[in-house]
Amino acid sequence: MKLLTIDTSTSTCSVALTIDQRLAGEYLLQLDRTLTNRLLSCVDTLLSDAGIRTCDLDGFAVALGPGSFTGVRVGVATVKGLALAADKPVVGFSSLAMLAGNLPWSSYTVCPMFDARKKEVYAGAYRCNEVPLPLAADCVLPPADFLKQIIGPAIFVGEGAEKYRDLITSSKGADAFFAPWNVHQPRASAGALLAADLFTKGKTIPLAELNPIYIRPSEAELAKLHRHP
Template identity: 50%
Template structure:
């Protein structure tokens, strides 16, 4: 019987939930709204399961986008999946938000450069090519200013992601005709794309023990940055 997965993406404000059965998308809820993920995540999950006439106990696994992305959003998504996995005993697989976005540019003629807006004039970035029906990373995911990333581009490149939207004029100014972009509906990660990656990971038995399931932030949080700046002999309050 085909594997049934519920996959959650809260890496950006456009949070989404997908229900899949094998290689078939049963349903997806995507809302790019001002309300928080904690407000709309559970209702979206309940809606999908109710319409599909499925219970949590009938699922085979949970998929979750681990990051990079919004620190708060990622924490909500991972915590929700941890709770569901503990309650049901179902396994969890985690996927990358950048690889999820790369999946939305299938079989391009050029390498795919995924840019997710990291704020603070920085980009979460990764480059991919297609192999075996899925995007495969060409380098390590990282965070860097857009100008630094563009200095390393010497060939034609397909850009995807909110960072590509935010810095499109800069990209075109630097690369000219070497820069290509996916259509706007494909510029934000979708749980349905993450579900395809989650299914592949589940079939390869790449499940994650709950005790080590954590968001993948890539860069330090504000609290960690402030702690690193504190002098070694500074007293710790509390």
Template identity: 40%
Template sequence: MKVLGIDTGAAAGSAAIMQDDVLVSEVLLTSRRTHSGRIMKAIDMVLSMAELKPSDLDGFAVAIGPGSFTGLRIGISTVKGLAFSAEKPVASVTTLDALAGQFPCSHALICPILNAGKGDVYTASYRADKSGSVRRTGDYTVISPLDLTDRILEPCLFAGDGVKTYSSVIKENLGSLALFPPPFLNSIRAS
């Protein structure tokens, strides 16, 4: 199954082609310019690298948030237009699910944290099973990082744009229970 996925909900966006769980092509968008002028170029690039056209795809996937309202609108409307013209289905993926899914080998609890503004983060809790599937184990919520750390009683991997802002608070309250990936894994990827 060939799927084009895109994420435009954060400053760093991306577009990727996956075929049967194998990454075929991916473009990361990391400049400060808006996604509206870049996402179609990124889609054209990943399709070209994969030697595909939209009608060759089996479907589309798009990040639906939480994230930048304008960025999400750009991504969702772009995918809806492509899917409509290609007569292909669309799957929606929350940004928290996508971020947690980047850690299928984690033995620790996984807590993606995305800046929600006003000192809060969007989060949910996840676990990876022995097969590498990552499943949500708690509700989506908006919470202060301090209140979140009060709920953590075991080693926990924190990832997302909230790490840059709140890692010191998390480390101070959790000590060695707080785990962090390399910084390049704090961005959501369309793949």
């Protein structure tokens, strides 16, 4: 199966091309504010270098969030457009599960964390065998509240773990472990493993139902609620 996987849920843009159980290529770039203009360029470069055309692909996959509202929206919209043009199926997966996938076969609980701003984190708790399995639903909370839910040793990974390292250490003590710096960025290749599992189980998503998972309402939605209580 030729699969293109895209993640834009953080300031890191990641695109992976997998063929059956082989990583044919991956493009990872810290894009920040230039995301919209550069994402399709990343896709074109990766496919061109691999000698693959969009019509040759068997499917697409995308990280649905949580994460940057703009980033997740751009990634989902891009995959919708590509899948519609190529008439190929699509699957979506949790951005936090993808990040947890950087630490397969960990004997400890893996806690991926993104900085959600407003003194909160997007966070989850996973058992990471070959494919990460959630131990609880992904959430957005103040980091101290999230840490109260984690029992026993855990590995913390992601930009949120880096930002709140001192708090995690003071809260968890000897039960706190931190992933090395080279795995703190989410990678589309880890998402491709989740995607392949979803395709195998037949869990494709109709394009009309492929939507971001923000967990918390956007600023625009909050403003609307305040205007119309």
